[in-house]
Amino acid sequence: MISPETWHLNPSRCYIKTEEGKGRGVYASQTIPAHTIIELSPVLLFTKPEYESHGRYTLLDHYAFVWRDGRMALALGLGSLFNHSSSPNVSYTIEPTRDCIKYTTARVIARDEELCIFYGHNLWFQPVGTLQLDCTHEETDPNWGGLLMIDDDKDIAKEDVKVDVWVDGNPDDIVAEEDLPFTRIKLSLDEEEEQLDAIRTMQAWVVDILDSKHIAPMLKWLKQSGLDSPALAHLKRIRRKAGSTTLLVDTSSTIPSLPDRVALSVPYQIPVPCTSALTTSSLELKNTFWPTVYTPRRKWEPEKWTKGKVRWAYDAMRLVAVESAKAAAQGELPIVSHVPQPYEELESLPQSFVAHDSRTSSNHPLRHATLNIIRQVADYRASQPIGSPSHNAIPVPIENDEPYFANGDDSGTPRNGAHYLLTGQTLFTTHEPCIMCSMALLHSRVKEVFYLVPMPLTGGCGGLTCLPALKPVNHRFNIARWKIGEYGGLSPIPVDTSLDV
Numbered sequence: 001m002i003s004p005e006t007w008h009l010n011p012s013r014c015y016i017k018t019e020e021g022k023g024r025g026v027y028a029s030q031t032i033p034a035h036t037i038i039e040l041s042p043v044l045l046f047t048k049p050e051y052e053s054h055g056r057y058t059l060l061d062h063y064a065f066v067w068r069d070g071r072m073a074l075a076l077g078l079g080s081l082f083n084h085s086s087s088p089n090v091s092y093t094i095e096p097t098r099d100c101i102k103y104t105t106a107r108v109i110a111r112d113e114e115l116c117i118f119y120g121h122n123l124w125f126q127p128v129g130t131l132q133l134d135c136t137h138e139e140t141d142p143n144w145g146g147l148l149m150i151d152d153d154k155d156i157a158k159e160d161v162k163v164d165v166w167v168d169g170n171p172d173d174i175v176a177e178e179d180l181p182f183t184r185i186k187l188s189l190d191e192e193e194e195q196l197d198a199i200r201t202m203q204a205w206v207v208d209i210l211d212s213k214h215i216a217p218m219l220k221w222l223k224q225s226g227l228d229s230p231a232l233a234h235l236k237r238i239r240r241k242a243g244s245t246t247l248l249v250d251t252s253s254t255i256p257s258l259p260d261r262v263a264l265s266v267p268y269q270i271p272v273p274c275t276s277a278l279t280t281s282s283l284e285l286k287n288t289f290w291p292t293v294y295t296p297r298r299k300w301e302p303e304k305w306t307k308g309k310v311r312w313a314y315d316a317m318r319l320v321a322v323e324s325a326k327a328a329a330q331g332e333l334p335i336v337s338h339v340p341q342p343y344e345e346l347e348s349l350p351q352s353f354v355a356h357d358s359r360t361s362s363n364h365p366l367r368h369a370t371l372n373i374i375r376q377v378a379d380y381r382a383s384q385p386i387g388s389p390s391h392n393a394i395p396v397p398i399e400n401d402e403p404y405f406a407n408g409d410d411s412g413t414p415r416n417g418a419h420y421l422l423t424g425q426t427l428f429t430t431h432e433p434c435i436m437c438s439m440a441l442l443h444s445r446v447k448e449v450f451y452l453v454p455m456p457l458t459g460g461c462g463g464l465t466c467l468p469a470l471k472p473v474n475h476r477f478n479i480a481r482w483k484i485g486e487y488g489g490l491s492p493i494p495v496d497t498s499l500d501v
């Protein structure tokens with residue numbers, strides 16, 4: 001019920017109400033669908049000198065917008081009464097030809113819900129309901145404002161974007177680095193392999209085999225006990241040195257239990273390299289820790305991308321943008337992650353996955369889109385027939401030809417290969433994954449991550465830190481930032497960033 005002081009002031013039947021701590025605000029008197037234009041506010045424009053010498057010293061300064069050409073604009077109608085929210089339900093764009101500002105709902109609005117816009121991050125007041133200095137919250141990231149800005153309307157308008165470089169022609173043609181619609185984030189890892197003190201190591205359990213006739217049975221035991229894991233595939237299992245033979249067992253934190261009736265020393269821990277050797281010189285250095293596998297292809301050398309693969313990635317990124325708008329319309333944060341079926345080796349993931357961020361609807365702080373998608377893939381893999389390429393348990397053949405699954409327990413129940421969920425897969429996401437999600441991606445063994453919006457305050461893929469570039473981690477993944485606009489082929493951010501409220 002609308003009280004006498006809450007008038008309907010515009011065709012969308014929005015009304016003004018006063019709330020303690022915020023003053024007047026704009027409210028919906030009825031349900032409003034997503035993407036509805038609720039207000040077209042004409043503006044009063046002040047020249048820069050006029051504003052600098054007068055306006056900025058008055059109350060006007062709490063209301064004026066920076067216009068395209070540097071003039072200051074005061075929105076008339078309801079335009080000056082929208083309050084601020086860090087998760088706004090209204091977006092706005094400048095209409096320079098009509099000297100007005102257009103306000104549009106970003107999602108479905110409930111009756112009597114307040115309509116809020118996003119003012120920016122440098123607020124001059126303490127927003128109602130927020131804690132002072134809440135700098136750790138993800139929403140304080142300066143690019144959070146980009147959340148509502150991913151638009152799918154114009155994204156493949158060819159005349160606006162230079163996508164023809166990879167849209168047309170032979171899908172096997174290589175695309176030049178400068179024509180790729182993304183920028184790769186360099187992990188700068190090659191150099192660290194070349195100096196002894198830069199070699200990344202981890203603690204591993206080893207045991208001396210005291211009788212050489214026990215070498216073959218011990219290797220077999222290793223397989224059967226599931227310790228022959230891909231995580232140690234870059235290391236040789238046996239080291240022969242000064243007449244003694246040593247077996248690499250595992251990297252667990254607890255002392256491994258070894259078979260009885262085999263002549264072995266007590267297990268002990270030593271540092272072993274985290275990755276294979278990329279050059280002969282690093283091989284020599286790494287071998288001083290433990291015999292290491294030589295993989296002469298420089299792992300971090302950028303992979304060549306074909307036109308076909310760029311189109312595949314473009315389709316994936318476009319889906320992310322479209323889903324982001326859908327998520328916003330449903331009232332979620334517009335953060336979306338997507339793992340498509342891979343461009344090659346289709347059998348490694350027979351279907352694609354999309355996950356929205358669901359922190360809002362679930363009222364659960366950990367339901368980030370990336371964690372949600374990893375979980376989706378995990379559930380899918382666990383539901384697949386054991387032994388199929390889409391199940392992640394690692395089959396190891398044993399004597400009676402029944403596969404044994406390297407599941408780390410001996411219960412006989414094969415377990416989902418929790419650490420290998422995204423091996424060889426590519427993740428596309430709206431926002432640079434936070435540190436928590438980046439670590440989950442690292443555990444999942446993802447191959448590469450593409451994101452649209454960098455998150456300098458919270459990102460774990462180059463924003464605040466770059467997890468796959470940290471020394472102690474035992475998996476690397478490639479990271480690339482999709483170019484929004486021109487080359488990326490995805491539409492530019494539609495909310496006008498010159499509206500520096």
Ligand SMILES: C[S@@+](CC[C@H](N)C(=O)[O-])C[C@H]1O[C@@H](n2cnc3c(N)ncnc32)[C@H](O)[C@@H]1O
Nearest residue numbers: 021022023024062063080081082083084127128
């Ligand atoms: C453009 S005006 C919005 C209309 C204003 N509430 C009024 O009564 O005129 C901006 C001012 O509204 C207040 N405001 C806007 N959003 C707010 C929020 N989330 N919490 C507290 N105050 C807010 C601040 O005082 C700010 O200077």
